[in-house]
Amino acid sequence: MQKGNGSMSEYHNPVMLKECIEGLNIIPSGTYIDVTYGGGGHSREILKHLDASGRLLAFDQDEDAKKNIIQDDRLTFIDQNFRFLKNYCRLHEAMQVDGILADLGVSSHQFDQPERGFSTRFDADLDMRMDQSAPITAKEVIDTYSEEDLHRIFGMYGEIQNAKSLARTLVTSRLNKKIETIAEFKEVIKHRIPKGKENKYLAQAFQALRIEVNQELEALQEFLIQSAEVLKPGGRLVVMSYHSLEDRLVKNFIAKGKFRGEVEKDFYGNIQRPLDLVNRKALVASEAEIALNNRARSAKLRVAVKL
CATH class of the missing domain: 1.10.150.170 (Putative methyltransferase TM0872, insert domain)
Incomplete structure (x- = not known):
C-alpha cells in the first residue's frame, strides 16, 4: 500500500467518482468535507477542483486511513467518526460548508485484511471494529x-x-x-x-x-441531521450507500427531514425540511464501471441541496 500521492487502486477504488464530484458542484474557493476518507480517492479528486483558498476537512477513524493522509495544506484530517461532524466543524471553524460527501461502503482494503475479521474468506477473531479502540x-x-x-x-x-x-x-x-x-x-x-x-x-x-x-445506522442518522446544520444554503450533500437500510435513511431524511413518520408542514402547507433532492432518483453505477469494480453494483448515490 502506497502513501502520499501513489497509486491508491490497491487500497480502494472510489465508486462513481465522477458522479460524486459532479454532485458536489464544487466552488474552487469553497469548504468541503469528506466524512469517509478511506484511501483518499474522493478527497484527492476534490482537492484537484479547489484553488489555494479552498479547504477540505476529512474524517476517518480507521488506522489504515491515517497512513494515507495526502500531504496538502488545504486538507485537515480529523481522526473521528462522522457522527461528531458538528463538533469538529466548530473546532476547525468550518460551520458553514459548501459540500459534504459520504461514501458509506467499507473499503475493499478493510475486507482484504484477514485480522480485521470483516471477511468471510479468512479465519480470524470475530472483531469487525472500524475503530480499533472501540x-x-x-x-x-x-x-x-x-x-x-x-x-x-x-x-x-x-x-x-x-x-x-x-x-x-x-x-x-x-x-x-x-x-x-x-x-x-x-x-x-x-x-x-x-x-x-x-x-x-x-x-x-x-x-x-x-x-x-460499529453502530452504523445510529451514526448515519446523527451525521445526516448534523450535515443539514453545517451546510450553507445552496450547499450540497452527496451520500453513497450500499444497502437498503442505509439508503432508506438517506432517502427519508432528504425527502422529509426525518427518518420515519409523516412529513411535517407549516401553516401554509409547505413541507418543513432542510434539504431538497437534486436528482429525483438515486444514481447508480454504469455497466462499464460495474464490470471493472463489482462493489459498484449495489451503490446508490443521492444528491441533495440545502434549502
Whole structure:
C-alpha cells in the first residue's frame, strides 16, 4: 500500500467518482468535507477542483486511513467518526460548508485484511471494529447478546429469513463453548444456511454484525441531521450507500427531514425540511464501471441541496 500521492487502486477504488464530484458542484474557493476518507480517492479528486483558498476537512477513524493522509495544506484530517461532524466543524471553524460527501461502503482494503475479521474468506477473531479502540467486538455481540437482540440484529440489519432460528442456534451453542473466530461461527451455523446460498447468507450475517458493532445506522442518522446544520444554503450533500437500510435513511431524511413518520408542514402547507433532492432518483453505477469494480453494483448515490 502506497502513501502520499501513489497509486491508491490497491487500497480502494472510489465508486462513481465522477458522479460524486459532479454532485458536489464544487466552488474552487469553497469548504468541503469528506466524512469517509478511506484511501483518499474522493478527497484527492476534490482537492484537484479547489484553488489555494479552498479547504477540505476529512474524517476517518480507521488506522489504515491515517497512513494515507495526502500531504496538502488545504486538507485537515480529523481522526473521528462522522457522527461528531458538528463538533469538529466548530473546532476547525468550518460551520458553514459548501459540500459534504459520504461514501458509506467499507473499503475493499478493510475486507482484504484477514485480522480485521470483516471477511468471510479468512479465519480470524470475530472483531469487525472500524475503530480499533472501540469497546465492543463481533465476538462480544455473539457471546453476550440475548437471543431476542440477536434475532433483531440478524433480521433487521442482515435481512436474514431465518434470523430467529439463527439466534437460537448461537445462544444454544455458546452454552457449551464461546464462539470466538470466524471458523467457529461458520461451523456453528452451517446447518442453518440454505444450500447453494452459503456466500450470500454469510455476507448478510457479517453485515448485520458489522452494523451492530460499529453502530452504523445510529451514526448515519446523527451525521445526516448534523450535515443539514453545517451546510450553507445552496450547499450540497452527496451520500453513497450500499444497502437498503442505509439508503432508506438517506432517502427519508432528504425527502422529509426525518427518518420515519409523516412529513411535517407549516401553516401554509409547505413541507418543513432542510434539504431538497437534486436528482429525483438515486444514481447508480454504469455497466462499464460495474464490470471493472463489482462493489459498484449495489451503490446508490443521492444528491441533495440545502434549502
